[in-house]
Amino acid sequence: MKLHEYQAKQVFADAGLPVPDSKLAASVDEVVEAAENVGYPVAIKAQVQVGGRGKAGGIELVDDEEEAREAADRILGMDLKGLHVDRVLVEAAVDFVNELYVGVTMDRNEGKPVAMVSTKGGVDIESVAEETPEAISRVHVDPSFGMHPFQARKAVYDAGVERDVAMDVASVLTTLYQLWDDKDSTDIEVNPVMITSDREVVCADAVMNIDDDALFRHADLQEMEEEGDSSQDDLEAKADEYGFDYVRLSGNTGIIGNGAGLVMTTLDLVDYYGGEPANFLDIGGGAKASRVANALDMVFSDENVDSVVFNIFGGITRGDEVAKGINEALESFEEIPKPVVVRLAGTNAEEGMEILNTDLVTVEKTLEDAVQRAVEYADTEADK
Amino acid sequence: MSILVDDDTRVVVQGITGGEGKFHTQQMVDYGTNVVAGAVPGKGGQDVDGIPVYDTVSQAVEEEEADASVVFVPPAFAADAMFEALDTDLDLVVAITEGVPQQDMARVYKRLSETDTHLVGPNCPGLITPGEAKLGILPGNIFSSGNVGLVSRSGTLTYQVVDSLTQRGIGQTTAVGIGGDPIIGTDFIGALDLFEQDPDTDAVVMCGEIGGEDEEEAAAFIGEQMDTPVAGFIAGRTAPPGKRMGHAGAIVSGSGTGTAESKISALQDAGVPVGDTPEEVADNVEDLL
Numbered sequence: 001m002k003l004h005e006y007q008a009k010q011v012f013a014d015a016g017l018p019v020p021d022s023k024l025a026a027s028v029d030e031v032v033e034a035a036e037n038v039g040y041p042v043a044i045k046a047q048v049q050v051g052g053r054g055k056a057g058g059i060e061l062v063d064d065e066e067e068a069r070e071a072a073d074r075i076l077g078m079d080l081k082g083l084h085v086d087r088v089l090v091e092a093a094v095d096f097v098n099e100l101y102v103g104v105t106m107d108r109n110e111g112k113p114v115a116m117v118s119t120k121g122g123v124d125i126e127s128v129a130e131e132t133p134e135a136i137s138r139v140h141v142d143p144s145f146g147m148h149p150f151q152a153r154k155a156v157y158d159a160g161v162e163r164d165v166a167m168d169v170a171s172v173l174t175t176l177y178q179l180w181d182d183k184d185s186t187d188i189e190v191n192p193v194m195i196t197s198d199r200e201v202v203c204a205d206a207v208m209n210i211d212d213d214a215l216f217r218h219a220d221l222q223e224m225e226e227e228g229d230s231s232q233d234d235l236e237a238k239a240d241e242y243g244f245d246y247v248r249l250s251g252n253t254g255i256i257g258n259g260a261g262l263v264m265t266t267l268d269l270v271d272y273y274g275g276e277p278a279n280f281l282d283i284g285g286g287a288k289a290s291r292v293a294n295a296l297d298m299v300f301s302d303e304n305v306d307s308v309v310f311n312i313f314g315g316i317t318r319g320d321e322v323a324k325g326i327n328e329a330l331e332s333f334e335e336i337p338k339p340v341v342v343r344l345a346g347t348n349a350e351e352g353m354e355i356l357n358t359d360l361v362t363v364e365k366t367l368e369d370a371v372q373r374a375v376e377y378a379d380t381e382a383d384k
Numbered sequence: 385m386s387i388l389v390d391d392d393t394r395v396v397v398q399g400i401t402g403g404e405g406k407f408h409t410q411q412m413v414d415y416g417t418n419v420v421a422g423a424v425p426g427k428g429g430q431d432v433d434g435i436p437v438y439d440t441v442s443q444a445v446e447e448e449e450a451d452a453s454v455v456f457v458p459p460a461f462a463a464d465a466m467f468e469a470l471d472t473d474l475d476l477v478v479a480i481t482e483g484v485p486q487q488d489m490a491r492v493y494k495r496l497s498e499t500d501t502h503l504v505g506p507n508c509p510g511l512i513t514p515g516e517a518k519l520g521i522l523p524g525n526i527f528s529s530g531n532v533g534l535v536s537r538s539g540t541l542t543y544q545v546v547d548s549l550t551q552r553g554i555g556q557t558t559a560v561g562i563g564g565d566p567i568i569g570t571d572f573i574g575a576l577d578l579f580e581q582d583p584d585t586d587a588v589v590m591c592g593e594i595g596g597e598d599e600e601e602a603a604a605f606i607g608e609q610m611d612t613p614v615a616g617f618i619a620g621r622t623a624p625p626g627k628r629m630g631h632a633g634a635i636v637s638g639s640g641t642g643t644a645e646s647k648i649s650a651l652q653d654a655g656v657p658v659g660d661t662p663e664e665v666a667d668n669v670e671d672l673l
Contacts, residue, residue: 106486108566108596108633111493126637143490184487213632214485216460245630249622260564260630261538261593264619265662268644271622272660280623282630313540313547315509315523316411345547347523367544368661 001210004047006089007224008206015179017172019203022091031072032065034090040064041093044071048083051124056080061093094202099192100161101125101136102173103207104180106187113141113180115151115173117159121192135159147177168201169193183221184214235302242294244281251276253378254299254308254338258283266311266371273368275375278305289328296329300337306381309374310342311367319344319352330360339377343370385584386513386558387533387575388476388502389452393517396421396441396450396474398457398465400432404480405456408521409435412454415524417517420448423468445472452476454510454519462506463488470499477569478519479505486632489567496569503569507632509539509561522561530555532669533579533612535572536591537564537631541619541662545589548666554673557585564631566595572602580610587613587672589665590656592647594620595633599647607654615668616651616658618644 003011006024013019023034024047035042046058053059058080060071068090078085099122107114118136120128128135137158139151152170161169172193180188189207196202210221239246245260249267253275257263260282267277279302283295299308312322322344330336341362344352356363362377364370395412399405400422409432413419421444422432428439438444441453453474457465462481469477470492484506496503504511510520514527526543528550536542539561546559560575562568572590579585592599599618606614621644623629625636636642648658657672659665 106490106566109598109601111490111567113490142494143487144494181487184485186486211486213459213483214487217485245628247624247627247629249624257540259538259540259543260634261536261541261591261619262544264538264593264623264629264634265541265544265617267623268619268621269661277622280627280629313543315526315540315543316408316521346526346543366663368663 001212001215001221001225002049003208003210003224004049005045005206006047008208011179011183011208012203012206015175017175017203018201019206020092020094022089024087025072025090026076026087028069028072028076031088031090032068035062035065035068038090038092042068043091043093044068044075045089045091046075046078046080046085047087047089048080048085050081050083053080058085094194094204095196096194096202096204097197098162098195100169100195101128101191102169102176102193103187103189103191104177104185107140110140113143113177115139115141115147115155115177117155117161117169117173119160125191141177146181147174149174152177162195165195165199165201172201172203183208183218184211185209186211235298238301239298242298244283244295244298246298247280248302249277249279250304251278252304252306252382253374254278254302254305256281256283256295256299256308257311258313262311262313266309266367269367269371270309270375273372273375275378278302289325292325293329293332305338307338307374307377308340309370310340311370312344314344314346314349314352316347319346319348319350320355323352323355326361327355327357330357336360338381341370341374341377343367385582386516387578387582388504388558388560389511389513389517389519391418391516393452393476393519394418394420394448394450395519396423396444396448396453398423398441398453398455398469400424400435400437400456401427401430402456406432408456409433411524412518415518417519420450423453441468442472445474450474452519453478455479455481457481459483459485463492466492466503467495470495470501470503474501476519477501477503478508478510479503479569480508480510480520481505482507484565486566489565493567493569502574504560505563505569507565508563508568509542511558511560513558514556520561522559526550527559528555531557531584531586531673533557533582533585533588534559535575535579535588536561537593537633538591538619541591544662545591545617545665548662549669552666552670554666554669557582564593564633566633571598573605576602576605576610576614580612585612587615587669589615589617589669591617591619593618593631593634594623594629594644595631595635595642597642600650603650603654603656606656613672614656615665615672616656617662617665618647618651618658620644
């Protein structure tokens, strides 16, 4: 789960981190009112979860009401990298002389959190990491002890942060680590941390991602997730409802399978045989008729889909049971909108393939054949 | 021979009274696994199909001489179950549970480094030595005994590759599903090292996927320290950056680390043939043998 900037800023403010005054607004009038409360100049920032908002025109600095109206009118309702902007954050502009990067993330290779500080803030930190890795100081933290104060100081001094603000920046890092730990965050990042002409330290942006697997113990964050969900893709929202792991892609061959690795492999094979995968959909263990029907409904809801390949490896679940589920699900459709190719493997696969209703589906014996057939169908359908 | 599990492995099942735990314990017993005890707090003194249940893992170890555990405990309690298992002298802990919070796992990982125990998982199908024992949820009937070791981050992809091998008459010494999470116990190198030391394993299949750098590190290990030939497969060539592909660990980062291309070229540089399809993997294994 990704928090919106306004939500992360609220979490930061509650933890005592220095953030600029700000208010959320959903209409031009609300923007003007918020700007008056906060005091000009203000930054008007689109609340959508994509990187590079500024470059894409989703952030504007304004000095007065006229400019605020103009900017709000333009940003509210705009399409930012495919996402609809329906709210903006109106935030006091910070008069800064310097920008830093401060963040905490999980280093999966070490199995440990790592804190990072850089004096090259305000730009994409991943390109800094690539071009000048020495410009980022890193400190690994033992998760059973948490971050020692000296580690925060070390990260800050090693990065070469100016001495007069170093302790304040170290304090920001210590608090960020605490939040990372308390909220089961996977990444927390402030880019930039601004140093003002008065030598104040301000968290000007806020990125905070939460481990979905830990949401069960954070009721407050669950509420934020519900409230912030407005910009989600319709199909992905539907997948959440059905409890599927689903990722929408841009091709026209729909894919349904069980197990993440095997579904990914099926996608790769579609590509390998000259097709384009439309989605990743893992229906998980078992294949009850209702679940199969939901999966088909999902894939057929994507108007790009021209054919579907269904690849199930029966392990503990037997192939004949899976076949019954597929038949039942397909028989419930008045008309099957696009051709479906099924391949079953594993336990009782042969029995399963005999049971499958070949009036409704094409049955193939191997994964390779099934994928090639589905790609062929997708091509034919696309030509219609 | 085999790695990690065999006929003599004495298993305690943590969470044996739950739905999954009960079902898969029966499956493990049917396969011939020596399940000697269950451990469920508050259920000590009961039995599940004749298998005695204890309140703690240490009691099960003491009373039944268990030397391996399989964890079927819900995600919220899985880390505690792993800590409990690691607090005894078990040789092996297999955590099947999917959805263990990442920070819990980081703490378990730290604790693991202080012990000699092998942890497999979490979020894994477990492991099997065909004809001897299986610990986990793998379908026993698709495996056959032989001379190829298999290590994979994915369950069903393992089954797919095993199926292709079996159709060619190639059996397995041991197949290990190491799990699809970002932080896991035994990684590719850990499993490859054990296969390298096993005299009966003549070739190894390694099925990786996008995310992290474990495959790249394994490629270096294969190049420098292994005599046993390895055949590779990497899933996720078509995965877009920033999207989690089912497994919590299967994600190409926004900056482009963890891509299939990087893993494939690292493996190829180490002399590992990487198949484009599961069938090609089986072809490659045949060539290596």
